[in-house]
Amino acid sequence: PEAERYRVFERFNRGQAPSPHGPGSDGGTGLGLAIARWAVDLHGGRIGVAESARGCRIQVTLPGTAERRG
Secondary structure, X not given: OHHHHHHXXXXXXXXXXXXXXXXXXXXXXXXHHHHHHHHHHHOOOEEEEXXXXXXXXXXXXXXXXXXXXX
């Protein structure tokens, strides 16, 4: 939901939706997107989330480098 969007990259956040991983699974630790944000930040990029018809979409943008010739 829109109200929870700011929390999606917080450590240990697992949201409110039921687990899609089946019976007996806790659905993870809630660290995946926090680690992704850390790695993207480390590389000077951006990471964001947008809702889609099937849940949400995570978009990552990383800076490029010019190819050296010489």
